[in-house]
Amino acid sequence: MTDSKYFTTTKKGEIFELKAELNSDKKEKKKEAVKKVIASMTVGKDVSALFPDVVNCMQTDNLELKKLVYLYLMNYAKSQPDMAIMAVNTFVKDCEDLNPLIRALAVRTMGCIRVDKITEYLCEPLRKCLKDEDPYVRKTAAVCVAKLHDINAQLVEDQGFLDTLKDLISDSNPMVVANAVAALSEIAESHPNSNLLDLNPQTINKLLTALNECTEWGQIFILDCLASYLPRDDRESQSICERVTPRLSHANSAVVLSAVKVLMKFMEMLPKDLDYYGTLLKKLAPPLVTLLSAEPELQYVALRNINLIVQKRPEILKHEMKVFFVKYNDPIYVKLEKLDIMIRLASQANIAQVLAELKEYATEVDVDFVRKAVRAIGRCAIKVEQSAERCVSTLLDLIQTKVNYVVQEAIVVIKDIFRKYPNKYESVIATLCENLDSLDEPEARAAMIWIVGEYAERIDNADELLESFLEGFHDESTQVQLQLLTAIVKLFLKKPTETQELVQQVLSLATQDSDNPDLRDRGYIYWRLLSTDPVAAKEVVLAEKPLISEETDLIEPTLLEELICHIGTLASVYHKPPSAFVEGSRGVQHKRLPPRAGSGESTESPDVGQSGPSEAPPAVIPSQGDLLGDLLNLDLAPPTATVPSVQPSMQMGAMDLLGGGLDSLVCSSPAMGAGLGAAPAAMPASLGSAPAVGGGLGDLFDLGGGVGMPTGSYVAPKTVWLLAMKAKGLEISGTFARRGGIIQMDLSLTNKAMSVMTDFAIQFNRNSFGLAPAGPLQVLTPLSPNQTIDVSLPLSTSGPVMKMEPLNNLQVAVKNNIDVFYFSCQYPLSLLFVEDGKMDRQVFLATWKDIPNDNEAQFQIKDIHLNSDVASNKLQGSNIFTIAKRTVEGQDMLYQSVKLTNGIWVLAEMRIQTGNPNYTWMCWRRPHVRECVSQNDSPVIS
């Protein structure tokens, strides 16, 4: 007799037959019939017609039959709610059965029947079962509360089940505790604001005790719950860590990972100089290594988690490089993950070993893996400077094999190595050029073209090479076309005599025969640059490029912190925050690592920071990365810097072009004025930017100028900081203002998506002046599609301080129910000028004399038609105070003082020549502050 025969019945009238059998008197026959019904249900047949007959079988003493009937009920009760009521009586009776198994079974099944009418009847039995004498029943009932909450949350609250559930945390049976915790955690997740899981040292203690006694699965629930607790101090956090550590040697990898999560989180609170901190680091390595001996599926999940851990705390696994070496029989997805971790762990100490491995991998069979291995060699070169030479020679060896895809990958990475170490390895160009013909992938072609263009002066036949590419220009991908255009322009600027024809050819191809706007626009920019001012063109196109760094592929720090809080969950496999893939309200609240106790990060000795790249690398906000990427492609690194030297008649035209192509650049500066103002700061010799700004700012000047009294500080118009397309429909524009001594960030949030946005929050990265939100972002009502809300966020200057580049750069993260978005903006320094910045005359004189000459800087501000009094009044509105004034030979000299929020004084002298619209402004004090002050002046004074 086997069950499999049930699957094979397909006769007609089968339902009828079953019906007869179900109503049979014989128990055995009944049981067989129910089994048949369940079998049909499994393969997807509709047997709901048998509902009353099956329910009739429910009243039986036979547990096996009862279980089968319950199975059926759960499946069909939803589609037959009226019928399901028939079963209620039996359920209620079963809940009082002598056998605890039956009591539990009944409560469990009732909870699974998601029919409103039944839930009403469920309350009484459930209340009894929650206080049942048998732990098996209690734990089943605990979970049942969560089920009921999912169906009808209000009912659960009204009936007071939540309090009973909370009491169960102190139950004597560990399994009951674990289930109560699991149920509470789930309910709490759907109600982020209720403090259901109100954990305090006492409950934590109970949980830790239960942890040692319950089953492995229960341990997971408890550990996950512990991870959401925030210890009050480092002592408490250490004692929890000590009690969780034994879990690391558990055979169940899920327990291990949950324990790792708790430790990683609480470690954050331990001072780094504590002995225990070091001990803990050592204890974390072996369990992580052991995970790699599991099945490939578990290995993969483990590797994704290790990838996060390595980024957060590379010191844990720095000696374990060898375990990440690839085995030949690993599945490909495991191999790729291992490779990634190998590079993250690569350091000067182990680079030789790593390179030898990578070289072996590069000759394996699997194409994807080989490609990734070749890329990895390039990443090593960029990460570990000492190894660069060896990497390059390894890559050259690989190119010798002439295996097509190896050669192409090698060329792509060699391009990056050139970018990182300019003028060091160009001797290999000859070898690369030999392989020109074998390149058929766009990325490799583009890389090769870039190399030829960049080093055109060292390649004798560069023009021939590029010309050969030009023949099939229209068949190339955009990437290659853009690169070719740039390369030929570079070539032309380097060897203008021989290549005039070539450059004309490519410009006409790009501008006239192409439909691609990017290509066309870039073509036009080059064309105009070349035709108006070749010198400027040279400065633009051949400008020095910023170096690339290995940090580009790191996960952004705030995201990393959040993911660390989700170790051992799906989020850690996807490397996305849960809000990105979990629907509804569940799991949306963002978890954060606890702040480090005791010594703040800033006081840590710098050598600790060197041990890993993840110690607060400030420059890896994605928006900046994009920006950098754009610039790299465009080869237009400092485009604004060159604008002033272009002929004035050209200026507006060039502006248009640049404005179109460089959206991202413009939107990252707080205002057009400030953005262009950066130019004179970088090139003090040519101070021509003011006219370009003047037009826009003249209005402002008119408004405030005639009044002749303090009018409050200058507020720049709002600019777009975050584009809707980059932020899933959320557009943010804003500006900064100082009102009544309070710094405010004025934001306009626009919802350009189709769905409603809620749950806004904002956070700043550490910045030069410690700006931080003084309160939460007040967006009370949900933002419906196409709606715009204006918000003023008061800021304080008591946040953590870190020097930014440029000084007034501010990196902001904004969160809503959809995702977290990052952007950076710059605030005018005048924001930080405080009201009591008026220096005493005597002090001013004394300080003035003491300032060394090299702290002095001069700037000119043009086209300001103000007399000195009005100017001084206006400046006072921005907290720039005039201390004294004297007139020498028709020149008014104003002596001014400014105090910044962090207590730095800036002293300045302003010369105003009557009749001459140009002001000369000199200021003194700290060298790096001064540049920023100066660039902010022009908008303030006008």
Added chain:
Amino acid sequence: MISQIFILSSKGDHLIYKDFRGEESKDSISVFYEMVTALSGDQPPVVMSHKGLHFIHVRQGGLYWVASTKTNPSPFTIIEFLNRLAALTKDYCGSLSEKSVRMNFALIYELLDEMVVNDFGYIQTTSTDILKNFIQTEAVSSKPFSLFDLSNVGLFGAETQQSKVAPSVAASRPIMSSRGEQGGKNEIFVDVIERLSVVIGSKGVLMKADIQGEIRIKCFLPTCSEMRIGLNEELSIGKSQLKGYSSAVRVDECRFHQAVKLDEFDTFRILKVCPSQGEQTVMQYQLCDELPCAPPFQLFPSVEKDYVNRSVNLSMVLIFLKLRCDLPPKRSVFILHTSITPLPLSILYSMSQELSSPDQTAELQPKNKALLWEIPRFPGGAQLSALFKVDVPGLSSASLLEVGPVSMSFELPKQTCTGLQIRFLRLSPTQTGLSQRWVRYVTHSDSYTIRI
């Protein structure tokens, strides 16, 4: 938390389907099957998502064991659970196949109910001890056939009872055999299984050596009594514990099943466990970067290029392999697969070979760019050699660099590389002589690579 669990056959037939939370419809099964079959090689199959539903699956016994979820649970939990479910199914049904799952569907539903207790997808227990109190259905055992019935009975040596050898299929029968009758054999199997991964560099240097081992118990005793497993007394754990130059058996790290009591472990190296019925891993251990014995194989390769006909640039690769087995002469290795990948092959190929004995075979697999050399039995201390000539048109000397590493897979019976032994196996209170105890040792190659 787990939303649904289903088991599919390799062809996509629904064998078991259970919905725990009523969040998703049954259509997700076919969605899953489409996704998993359409997956390309380098995409990780473990976690897949479709419209907010996430599938996590493992493959065991040719079946897909799948869990789906809508929240953000721990994939470790789910994978562990699915593996455990498969193991339990095997315990209860005897073997793991489409047939046995079909035959025992009611039992599996019951198992699932009790494990996940239906309870909203919260996993409750996977211990057979607890489960057997709840499980009512009886298992239907399929005929004890096994594809893996390797007739090499020497595979598992029984050290405690030298004369008798347990057949390798002895352990694959349901644990809950039909009350009484023939199934009442009170047997307990203790297996020490080690997996060896070794990388030997081109100059014969040992570059990496890891051993992962486990002690596994399969218990058929109906009543569980306490069992004491004595390991080598000189076993030391961790790097710091090395005592002088004694020939201690050493492991780096070990993990234990939570039912194991360790109060006698520190001093006497005795594991105390009350084995529940079925299979369980009592202890897992590993040793990294060190091999207590010499690696079992040494390879002396040479790869050369030769011209068949220089004028048309028809060249061939000469591969000469000399393989030595460094085991003691009494031992021997079974089924040694040696493969060389990649070879610089293009479409045209042919190969001639000279092997040292007729029972060996060699084969060229142009698709995988591989050369496979199979040795059915390799006695310890012996040395075998083979010469392969592969015609490769248009071979450049650089492409010889490409000739890849040699990887071997093999099985060393009756032997552990760490030297871990089971001194004794005692059941207390002493059973009435009915119980049979078996101890078996085996070392598998996990990844044994020799670079050329």
